[in-house]
Amino acid sequence: MIMTLNSQFQRDCEAEIEAQGSDQSLASAGREWFDRANEHKYSYHFSWLGRPIIQYPQDMVAMQELIWAVKPDLIIEAGIAHGGSLILSASFLALLDLTDGIERGEMIDPRASERKVLGIDIDIRSDNRDAIEAHPMASRIQMIEGSSIADDVIAQVKDVSAAHERVLVVLDSNHTHDHVLAELEAYAPLTSVGSYCVVFDTVIEDLPSDMFPDRPWGRGDNPKTAVWEYLKSHPEFKIDKTIDSKLLISVAPDGFLVRTA
Ligand SMILES: C[S@@+](CC[C@H](N)C(=O)[O-])C[C@H]1O[C@@H](n2cnc3c(N)ncnc32)[C@H](O)[C@@H]1O
Numbered sequence: 147m148i149m150t151l152n153s154q155f156q157r158d159c160e161a162e163i164e165a166q167g168s169d170q171s172l173a174s175a176g177r178e179w180f181d182r183a184n185e186h187k188y189s190y191h192f193s194w195l196g197r198p199i200i201q202y203p204q205d206m207v208a209m210q211e212l213i214w215a216v217k218p219d220l221i222i223e224a225g226i227a228h229g230g231s232l233i234l235s236a237s238f239l240a241l242l243d244l245t246d247g248i249e250r251g252e253m254i255d256p257r258a259s260e261r262k263v264l265g266i267d268i269d270i271r272s273d274n275r276d277a278i279e280a281h282p283m284a285s286r287i288q289m290i291e292g293s294s295i296a297d298d299v300i301a302q303v304k305d306v307s308a309a310h311e312r313v314l315v316v317l318d319s320n321h322t323h324d325h326v327l328a329e330l331e332a333y334a335p336l337t338s339v340g341s342y343c344v345v346f347d348t349v350i351e352d353l354p355s356d357m358f359p360d361r362p363w364g365r366g367d368n369p370k371t372a373v374w375e376y377l378k379s380h381p382e383f384k385i386d387k388t389i390d391s392k393l394l395i396s397v398a399p400d401g402f403l404v405r406t407a
Pocket of ligand 1 (some may be wrong): 320
């Protein structure tokens with residue numbers, strides 16, 4: 147992960163993260179914890195600034211670190227659900243504006259800010275849309291309803307993206323291999339060099355094969371298999387393993403893709 151400090155403390159942290167990432171007994175304790183927490187639908191029980199968010203707290207902190215390091219002016223997110231992750235991203239962009247404003251000695255009007263979140267979902271329920279549009283972060287958020295892999299949706303996203311300089315991409319919609327691979331083909335190229343394409347729910351590959359009996363995805367057919375396939379022909383992306391080693395408990399192992407070229 148991009149580091150901004152170069153102190154002894156930072157070097158100690160890097161060594162500790164590497165060590166914990168190769169601690170196999172800790173990894174196996176984490177997997178056991180994960181399987182048991184999943185039985186309770188752990189990831190559904192959090193909210194961000196009042197909106198339900200379907201993420202792990204560890205991944206939310208990772209997103210904060212990425213957004214602070216990359217300083218994107220556009221975050222593209224496939225998969226809105228209740229809107230919590232859009233609000234999370236928008237609030238981190240608001241903090242970037244706040245710190246920019248403090249440095250420049252002038253406050254940035256959120257409605258005039260360049261920093262935006264673009265969300266896509268095949269089904270934006272009216273109660274979710276109303277709540278997102280009524281939220282204090284709403285001025286930063288634009289939503290497109292439609293399948294993230296439909297040609298017209300991809301064209302709209304590309305249009306919006308063309309007006310921005312530093313783009314970060316988050317994929318968290320339909321979790322089948324084919325769908326995520328198609329999303330990667332469409333949206334990963336919009337990721338700016340030095341920024342990230344984050345693919346959520348890669349962890350499905352590591353979970354018991356009977357964990358999602360009512361879903362079209364499972365072991366062998368999920369976001370992680372799509373990431374592995376995509377990377378075979380896209381050397382400009384690398385998995386940032388330091389994030390996995392840091393988080394240990396995450397729904398996105400092998401899913402934090404940094405664009406290096
Ligand atoms: C896991 S939820 C998203 C959670 C959200 N990112 C969060 O963290 O709170 C997945 C969402 O993907 C949407 N979805 C499913 N298939 C889709 C598709 N083909 N295109 C776009 N969105 C899709 C679903 O409607 C659902 O709202």
